[in-house]
Amino acid sequence: MKLADNKATLSFSSGSPSVELPVYHGSTGSDVIDIRKLYAQTGMFTYDPGFLSTAACQSSITYIDGDKGELLYRGYPIEQVATQCDFLETCYLILNGELPNEQQKEDFVSLVTNHTMVNEQMQFFLRGFRRDAHPMAVMTGLVGALSAFYHDSIDINNARHREISAIRLIAKMPTLVAMAYKYSIGQLYMYPKNSLSYTGNFMHMMFATPCEEYVPNDVLVRAMDRIFILHADHEQNASTSTVRLCGSSGTNPFAAIAAGVACLWGPAHGGANEACLNMLEEIQAMGGVAKIGEFVTKVKDKNSGVKLMGFGHRVYKNYDPRATLMQETCREVLGYLGVKNDPLLELAMALEKVALEDEYFVSRKLYPNVDFYSGIVQRAIGIPVSLFTAIFALARTVGWIAQLNEMIADPEYKIGRPRQLFTGAIRREVKPMAMR
Numbered sequence: 208m209k210l211a212d213n214k215a216t217l218s219f220s221s222g223s224p225s226v227e228l229p230v231y232h233g234s235t236g237s238d239v240i241d242i243r244k245l246y247a248q249t250g251m252f253t254y255d256p257g258f259l260s261t262a263a264c265q266s267s268i269t270y271i272d273g274d275k276g277e278l279l280y281r282g283y284p285i286e287q288v289a290t291q292c293d294f295l296e297t298c299y300l301i302l303n304g305e306l307p308n309e310q311q312k313e314d315f316v317s318l319v320t321n322h323t324m325v326n327e328q329m330q331f332f333l334r335g336f337r338r339d340a341h342p343m344a345v346m347t348g349l350v351g352a353l354s355a356f357y358h359d360s361i362d363i364n365n366a367r368h369r370e371i372s373a374i375r376l377i378a379k380m381p382t383l384v385a386m387a388y389k390y391s392i393g394q395l396y397m398y399p400k401n402s403l404s405y406t407g408n409f410m411h412m413m414f415a416t417p418c419e420e421y422v423p424n425d426v427l428v429r430a431m432d433r434i435f436i437l438h439a440d441h442e443q444n445a446s447t448s449t450v451r452l453c454g455s456s457g458t459n460p461f462a463a464i465a466a467g468v469a470c471l472w473g474p475a476h477g478g479a480n481e482a483c484l485n486m487l488e489e490i491q492a493m494g495g496v497a498k499i500g501e502f503v504t505k506v507k508d509k510n511s512g513v514k515l516m517g518f519g520h521r522v523y524k525n526y527d528p529r530a531t532l533m534q535e536t537c538r539e540v541l542g543y544l545g546v547k548n549d550p551l552l553e554l555a556m557a558l559e560k561v562a563l564e565d566e567y568f569v570s571r572k573l574y575p576n577v578d579f580y581s582g583i584v585q586r587a588i589g590i591p592v593s594l595f596t597a598i599f600a601l602a603r604t605v606g607w608i609a610q611l612n613e614m615i616a617d618p619e620y621k622i623g624r625p626r627q628l629f630t631g632a633i634r635r636e637v638k639p640m641a642m643r
């Protein structure tokens with residue numbers, strides 16, 4: 208962060224003295240106005256619902272240019288990372304700032320691989336849930352419970368503890384997601400296999416049974432690995448900000464990540480791909496492609512309550528770069544599986560065509576986002592819709608950890624304390640019961 212030569216001047220029509228505010232440059236992107244001393248100088252706060260114009264931190268992890276449709280992990284374009292790296296390389300990059308060399312990758316993969324097992328008591332913890340519980344309800348509990356099993360790494364202010372927790376979380380999240388799935392369908396849990404890759408091991412724990420040998424398919428493993436990469440981090444979104452805010456109190460890393468899991472559950476955030484597939488299935492039940500026009504008409508009617516899921520993004524005002532990559536993966540997976548006439552894919556493509564040509568959507572820049580295609584891919588692989596958000600949490604864990612570690616290491620960090628514009632009752636006195 209570099210102090211700019213110019214300053215911002217805030218003046219008041221009431222005649223109060225104007226205030227000069229410092230301006231800072233980042234390495235790229237928008238400048239920021241430093242308002243940290245605004246209250247002390249003016250007695251006023253800023254008002255910014257949703258923090259859409261407020262930078263709550265400085266970060267060097269992920270950069271998004273929404274107008275250009277650009278996403279960078281530590282400076283590397285997502286298009287290059289997703290096509291030239293695997294997920295654990297991406298994890299190393301996000302955590303450490305640089306891509307690993309051959310030896311560094313080998314050591315990192317070995318470290319993660321040797322921490323994939325979870326305490327055996329976790330299975331008893333799972334039994335406390337109903338089998339039809341939503342996987343995200345289960346995951347929120349399981350991730351938070353990790354702090355009860357690993358007392359040796361819960362000091363968020365200890366760099367070594369944070370490092371150990373990071374490896375444990377990255378390694379154990381696939382195991383926990385697979386356990387939650389197996390529990391929901393009444394199958395035995397499959398233990399991790401150290402001979403498999405990170406993503407291949409996840410597929411094994413998800414779909415293998417003790418009855419017969421399971422060999423993860425390379426095409427499907429590559430597709431799932433890309434889903435992990437595309438969801439690894441995404442700047443200061445709702446769940447990342449939640450992890451930072453939770454962690455700012457000094458709570459342990461497992462609790463902070465559990466808070467991120469809970470936030471991710473919402474349909475406007477991590478649950479978007481689940482909501483998107485549910486939308487496509489609803490249109491299909493209405494009559495499929497023939498009913499798209501009717502559906503789109505309802506979307507345009509603000510009073511209908513019908514929403515178009517999987518299109519548009521709070522940040523991207525152009526095509527989501529992850530959507531292009533996910534579309535390629537979608538076609539590759541469906542082609543490999545021989546799903547040439549998948550009704551939902553046909554419906555998705557038709558809906559995409561309408562949205563990209565219709566003035567209503569074009570003028571609002573409602574382009575397809577990554578959720579539009581990732582749900583179709585996961586469904587084709589055999590993952591139930593209810594598990595989509597849990598898999599998102601698995602992938603995003605490394606981003607949350609990196610953001611949390613960055614915040615703790617920042618000498619300027621303080622416990623989060625947003626302000627408010629109070630609109631409630633002013634001071635008044637409590638009357639005796641007989642006078643109320």
